[in-house]
Amino acid sequence: MSYQCPLCHQPLHHTQQHWRCTNNHQFDCAKEGYVNLMPVQHKRSKQPGDSAEMMQARRVFLDAGYYQPLQQRVAELLDEALPAEEATLLDIGCGEGYYTAALAQQLRQRRALAAYGLDVAKIAVRYAAKRYPMVSFCVASSHRLPFADASFDAVLRIYAPCKAEELARVVKPGGIVMTVSPGPRHLYQLKQQVYQDVQLHAENDEQLAGFSCEITESLAYPMILPGAQAANLLQMTPFAWRASPQLQKELAETEAFTCETDFVIRWHRRSY
Ligand SMILES: C[S@@+](CC[C@H](N)C(=O)[O-])C[C@H]1O[C@@H](n2cnc3c(N)ncnc32)[C@H](O)[C@@H]1O
Numbered sequence: 001m002s003y004q005c006p007l008c009h010q011p012l013h014h015t016q017q018h019w020r021c022t023n024n025h026q027f028d029c030a031k032e033g034y035v036n037l038m039p040v041q042h043k044r045s046k047q048p049g050d051s052a053e054m055m056q057a058r059r060v061f062l063d064a065g066y067y068q069p070l071q072q073r074v075a076e077l078l079d080e081a082l083p084a085e086e087a088t089l090l091d092i093g094c095g096e097g098y099y100t101a102a103l104a105q106q107l108r109q110r111r112a113l114a115a116y117g118l119d120v121a122k123i124a125v126r127y128a129a130k131r132y133p134m135v136s137f138c139v140a141s142s143h144r145l146p147f148a149d150a151s152f153d154a155v156l157r158i159y160a161p162c163k164a165e166e167l168a169r170v171v172k173p174g175g176i177v178m179t180v181s182p183g184p185r186h187l188y189q190l191k192q193q194v195y196q197d198v199q200l201h202a203e204n205d206e207q208l209a210g211f212s213c214e215i216t217e218s219l220a221y222p223m224i225l226p227g228a229q230a231a232n233l234l235q236m237t238p239f240a241w242r243a244s245p246q247l248q249k250e251l252a253e254t255e256a257f258t259c260e261t262d263f264v265i266r267w268h269r270r271s272y
């Protein structure tokens with residue numbers, strides 16, 4: 001399995017410090033080991049995706065283990081879903097690589113696994129590649145996946161945008177897409193700090209064209225966060241844009257902030 005040229009869709013071949021196609025389109029390998037497959041003409045903004053501040057806050061928060069139960073459950077489900085001997089996995093919107101790397105490590109205990117992580121934010125991919133050399137990371141958008149048709153046994157999507165046609169194209173027939181999205185009460189207490197009138201997340205019955213949803217389960221538990229981690233949690237979500245500097249300061253000074261998590265995990269199987 002290899003990358004596909006984002007310009008002409010030919011396979012890319014690795015030569016020293018580059019990836020190159022037969023039409024001589026060339027993409028540099030960064031010193032951290034990732035490849036940037038996002039041509040400028042495909043960029044919608046100068047720095048697409050999460051900002052450096054969001055990514056750094058997320059890394060400190062995830063490193064402390066608050067979302068470890070989610071990582072563990074996703075690993076168990078993928079272990080069941082993936083072929084027993086050899087498998088290929090792609091994490092779209094992988095951010096700074098927390099889930100991708102942990103999954104690669106756990107799933108390799110039972111099989112040979114090629115693990116790929118993709119994100120549109122270059123800074124996140126740079127951090128991911130630097131820390132986790134056991135995963136192949138690239139900068140690209142989940143709207144144009146730089147991989148050939150039927151490349152993956154599974155694609156993981158944790159809170160990231162996607163395009164159903166692209167998922168259906170790169171997942172093998174019978175393969176799966178596992179998605180994690182916020183359930184109704186996800187981060188309820190954090191939202192209470194930011195909004196006057198908190199709306200519960202609408203429960204939408206997510207369908208992906210070309211797939212059938214076989215399993216839906218929720219995972220919910222409370223977290224008790226020291227102020228600094230509550231501030232990181234705020235910073236890594238879009239709620240931060242609505243929070244005043246005063247609120248951010250107050251949250252950081254809280255002794256213990258209790259907040260609910262509520263994740264919905266879905267497993268969609270690609271039709272044959
Ligand atoms: C909420 S974060 C989740 C990151 C990671 N999956 C996690 O849970 O820690 C969403 C990620 O999607 C990325 N993203 C946003 N738009 C994207 C796109 N079109 N293609 C790929 N990634 C995208 C962001 O840069 C960000 O890292």
Ligand SMILES: [Zn+2]
Binds near residue numbers: 006007022
């Ligand atoms: Zn090309």
